[in-house]
Amino acid sequence: MEKPKLIWLNVLVFSLTGLITLIGVPLYALTYGFDGWQIAAMIGGIIFCEISITAGYHRLWSHRAYEAHWLIRLIFAIGGTFATQNSILHWSSDHRAHHLHVDDNDRDPYSAKRGFWYSHMGWMLRDYEVHADPQYKNCRDLQKDPVVMWQHRYYLPLVLGINFGIPLLLGIRHGDIAGMLLLAGVARLAISHHMTFFINSLAHVWGSQPYSDRNTSRDNGLIALLTMGEGYHNYHHSFQRDYRNGIRWWQFDPTKWLIRSLAGLKLAKNLYRTPVEQIESSRARMLLTSTSRKLAQQPHADVLMLRLRTEYEILMNRINEFAQAKKQWMQARKASAMENYDLDALKEKAEQLKENFLQQKKQWLMLNAKLA
Ligand SMILES: [Zn+2]
Numbered sequence: 001m002e003k004p005k006l007i008w009l010n011v012l013v014f015s016l017t018g019l020i021t022l023i024g025v026p027l028y029a030l031t032y033g034f035d036g037w038q039i040a041a042m043i044g045g046i047i048f049c050e051i052s053i054t055a056g057y058h059r060l061w062s063h064r065a066y067e068a069h070w071l072i073r074l075i076f077a078i079g080g081t082f083a084t085q086n087s088i089l090h091w092s093s094d095h096r097a098h099h100l101h102v103d104d105n106d107r108d109p110y111s112a113k114r115g116f117w118y119s120h121m122g123w124m125l126r127d128y129e130v131h132a133d134p135q136y137k138n139c140r141d142l143q144k145d146p147v148v149m150w151q152h153r154y155y156l157p158l159v160l161g162i163n164f165g166i167p168l169l170l171g172i173r174h175g176d177i178a179g180m181l182l183l184a185g186v187a188r189l190a191i192s193h194h195m196t197f198f199i200n201s202l203a204h205v206w207g208s209q210p211y212s213d214r215n216t217s218r219d220n221g222l223i224a225l226l227t228m229g230e231g232y233h234n235y236h237h238s239f240q241r242d243y244r245n246g247i248r249w250w251q252f253d254p255t256k257w258l259i260r261s262l263a264g265l266k267l268a269k270n271l272y273r274t275p276v277e278q279i280e281s282s283r284a285r286m287l288l289t290s291t292s293r294k295l296a297q298q299p300h301a302d303v304l305m306l307r308l309r310t311e312y313e314i315l316m317n318r319i320n321e322f323a324q325a326k327k328q329w330m331q332a333r334k335a336s337a338m339e340n341y342d343l344d345a346l347k348e349k350a351e352q353l354k355e356n357f358l359q360q361k362k363q364w365l366m367l368n369a370k371l372a
């Protein structure tokens, strides 16, 4: 079968920025050298580009994980334009298709099942027409955001203006214009590109699957370090609306920290968190699957399997009891139809049932560790 046509503009941009970063930048460093200001400008630029994509393009616009003040949306729109990954509208449309049809080679624009290279950047180099939704029908909501439409309409002049303008101004201010263009212009762009691309490639092949094995997405702390916290991709594909990707306090997720700080400053609101019972049910189901697989290869598997299943059923019951009690309490609180002491009683019951389920969770994890 003949390959689709090359998209020469993309081929040129990616290969030129890549080659200049790999060859031109080291040569310039050896000949003229860079100083701390230029390196700081590059790192600052990478962080600005990357976090505008993760907190803005990805969690705010594609997934509606929270709402943000127009000033924050404007800053993310500028940072995302600086990152040069197409308009918010286009990016989000592709990304929503990725989640809806993940791993479907004909409908996921960067399906990991088509190989590492394709999901990393190959999908942008040829006219594959997988991401052909010219009306952006899956992003009707975003078309009501004036910041999104402004950036979409003027994307090309904005990309050129910002990508040449910011490094040029920094260069004039600094004195070494060529050096600044190389570091804050080209290297910043190439590095931030690949940091984002890793989420589509690496985070679909390398890591663990604690929440689901229904798609190729993986959790990987090392990838989180490279991607502003987006390495917990198995969690993300399981609970895409959550404003967090790394849900434990020790997991590296600066995007989550930024969103939370913005909420503290009243610049963001309605941060969506997946209810704990849903997260724990998914984890338990996945653990049941993986331990059962291991047990199947052992002698006397039937007896052990029965024990595992029993503990699992108990855990699921406890989780459900807790979820019910929590729902009752929340509904009563919302309706404020009750006296305070009745509300307190409902809250206490929910807390007690949470304690019960956490106790059972401990037992369940211990049993799994023993059997596996
Ligand atoms: Zn993905």
Ligand SMILES: [Zn+2]
Residues within 6 Å of the ligand: 058, 062, 063, 095, 099, 236, 240
């Ligand atoms: Zn996503």
